[in-house]
Amino acid sequence: MKTLLPTSTAGSLPKPSWLAQPETLWSPWKLQGDELIEGKQDALRLSLQEQQQAGIDIVGDGEQSRQHFVTTFIEHLSGVDFTQRETVRIRDRYDASVPTVVGDVSRQKPVFVEDAKFLRKQTTQPIKWALPGPMTMIDTLYDGHYKSREKLAWEFAKILNQEAKELEAAGVDIIQFDEPAFNVFFDEVNDWGIATLERALEGLKCETAVHICYGYGIKANTEWKKTLGSEWRQYEEIFPKLLKSNIDIISLECHNSRVPMELLELIRGKKVMVGAIDVATNTIETPEEVANTLRKALQFVDADKLCPCTNCGMAPLSRQVALGKLKALSAGAEIVRRELARQ
Numbered sequence: 001m002k003t004l005l006p007t008s009t010a011g012s013l014p015k016p017s018w019l020a021q022p023e024t025l026w027s028p029w030k031l032q033g034d035e036l037i038e039g040k041q042d043a044l045r046l047s048l049q050e051q052q053q054a055g056i057d058i059v060g061d062g063e064q065s066r067q068h069f070v071t072t073f074i075e076h077l078s079g080v081d082f083t084q085r086e087t088v089r090i091r092d093r094y095d096a097s098v099p100t101v102v103g104d105v106s107r108q109k110p111v112f113v114e115d116a117k118f119l120r121k122q123t124t125q126p127i128k129w130a131l132p133g134p135m136t137m138i139d140t141l142y143d144g145h146y147k148s149r150e151k152l153a154w155e156f157a158k159i160l161n162q163e164a165k166e167l168e169a170a171g172v173d174i175i176q177f178d179e180p181a182f183n184v185f186f187d188e189v190n191d192w193g194i195a196t197l198e199r200a201l202e203g204l205k206c207e208t209a210v211h212i213c214y215g216y217g218i219k220a221n222t223e224w225k226k227t228l229g230s231e232w233r234q235y236e237e238i239f240p241k242l243l244k245s246n247i248d249i250i251s252l253e254c255h256n257s258r259v260p261m262e263l264l265e266l267i268r269g270k271k272v273m274v275g276a277i278d279v280a281t282n283t284i285e286t287p288e289e290v291a292n293t294l295r296k297a298l299q300f301v302d303a304d305k306l307c308p309c310t311n312c313g314m315a316p317l318s319r320q321v322a323l324g325k326l327k328a329l330s331a332g333a334e335i336v337r338r339e340l341a342r343q
Contacts, residue, residue, distance in 0.1 A: 004340065005294070005308055005333045006057035008273060010211055010251060011069060011130040011178065012313030013050070013062030014322050019043045023316050025216065026068050040065040041118060048122055050323055055330030058126045058174065058307070065115045069178055069313065070132040070140045071099075073112070077159065079105035079145065086142035091184045094220035101145045101152065107159045113166045120171035129172045131160055133179035133210065134196040135188065150192050157199035168206045175201070176209040176251065180312075183212055186237040194238070198246050209249035209273065210242070213312040214257065217280030225257075232258045239266035249273055253311040255285065255293045264300035272301045275311035276332060277325045282317065284324035290332020295339075303340055308333040 014022060019039050021027040031039045047062030066072035074080055082099040090096050116129055132140075134153040146152045164175050177197060182189050201208045214232070215221035225232075235252060242250060243266060251273035253259060264272060276293040277285060294308055308329055314322040 003057050004303060004337050005306055006126075007308045007329050007333050008056060008058035008128055009051070009060055009062070009314070009326070010213065010273075010275065010279075010310045010312050011060065011063055011176070012066075012315035013047050013064070014315060014317055014319045015064060016043050016046060016319070019064070020067070023318055025218065025316060026071075029067070040115075044115070044119060045122060048119065050319075051326065052123070052125075054323060054326035055334075056326055058128050059123060060128045060130065061115060061119050063130065063313065063315065065112070069130060070137060073132050073163075074099065074137060074141065076109075076111040077105050077107055079103040080141065084144075086144075088142050091139055091181055091215075093184075093215075093224045096140075098141050101141055101143045103145055105152070105155050105159065107162055110166050111163055113163070113170050116167050116170040116172050126173040127171070128174040128176055128209070129167050130176045130178055130211070131163060131167075131200075133177040133181070134160065134200060135181040135185065135193045136179050139181045139185075149188065150196075153192065153196040154199065157196040160200040161202055164201060164204055168204055172206060174207045174209055174249065175204065176211050176249075177201070178211045180211075180213055180215055182210070182238055183214060183234040186234070189238050190241050194241050194245050201246065207248045207271075208246075209251050210247050211251035211273070211312075212238070213251075213253040213275065216312055216316055217278075218316060222280055228258065230258060231260055233260065233263065235259060235263045236266065239263060243267050243270060249307070251275070251309055254297065255289070255311060256281070257311070261296045262300060264297060268300060268302075269305075271305045271307060272297070273307045273309035274301065276308050277310040277329050279310055279312045279314050279317065282321050284321060285328045285332070287328055287331035287335055290328055291335040294332060294336045298336070
């Protein structure tokens with residue numbers, strides 16, 4: 001029987017302290033060589049177990065094998081020099097030292113496929129795997145070669161498509177492309193951003209998702225949110241074209257945000273992963289708070305197309321807080337499932 005309101009996470013979950021520094025983005029590994037490989041697999045198993053104990057329906061790897069959702073993929077590609085670094089403005093929000101594109105980018109071998117196969121062996125549940133989207137990838141680099149954001153995005157889209165097809169063959173049920181840049185560069189999104197995303201998912205038979213949020217709960221993002229006013233209407237700029245796209249699922253931020261829920265009407269007909277957990281606070285939501293967010297979303301999303309989710313990744317949180325939030329997500333979804341069953 002198909003689960004109504006299947007729960008999931010946006011991506012990352014906290015890493016155990018023996019693998020990497022807790023509550024830190026880009027935290028260096030504490031292990032090396034074969035010990036690191038084994039440690040990542042142990043962390044993946046642990047992350048999966050915690051998701052299952054919390055009642056999450058569509059599970060992931062918690063990004064335990066990745067230091068960062070974008071750069072870990074990029075560092076496996078040819079044409080990018082991580083020793084030649086430049087400071088760039090990330091999503092018009094904060095400065096970061098990033099690697100440089102020095103030549104034609106290409107993928108010499110699979111990046112996450114072995115990790116996905118390992119996860120597939122651990123569970124019979126549906127699994128979701130996250131990849132960075134083309135636009136967010138180009139926004140995390142200095143391009144010293146193509147000198148064109150669009151051209152580089154098309155090249156990354158081809159590479160992502162190669163990886164996505166192999167992930168599908170490894171048994172991944174949903175492939176998610178993370179595109180927080182879609183909430184910033186609206187003209188580019190509509191001109192070529194969605195087109196490059198569709199190139200990345202070309203030929204896939206599994207379900208596909210795009211995750212568009214307002215970012216991790218880090219200071220640069222929370223400060224940016226304070227400048228967005230009483231209503232966050234960024235989704236309004238891109239939803240009409242996303243509705244017409246080939247993407248199956250749209251994942252977005254709702255709980256404790258100022259996104260007007262009625263914007264979901266612009267993507268009616270698509271499956272929607274409704275972010276019902278705020279990743280920018282250590283306060284654990286109550287099941288009723290989660291349920292209330294889902295009830296509001298159900299005014300604009302059909303019940304069979306709604307998937308309760310987290311607003312974004314939870315890598316910067318403590319494991320205890322993250323687990324509490326996952327349990328609240330499941331409990332809140334169950335409240336609404338029972339309400340729907342009585343209707």
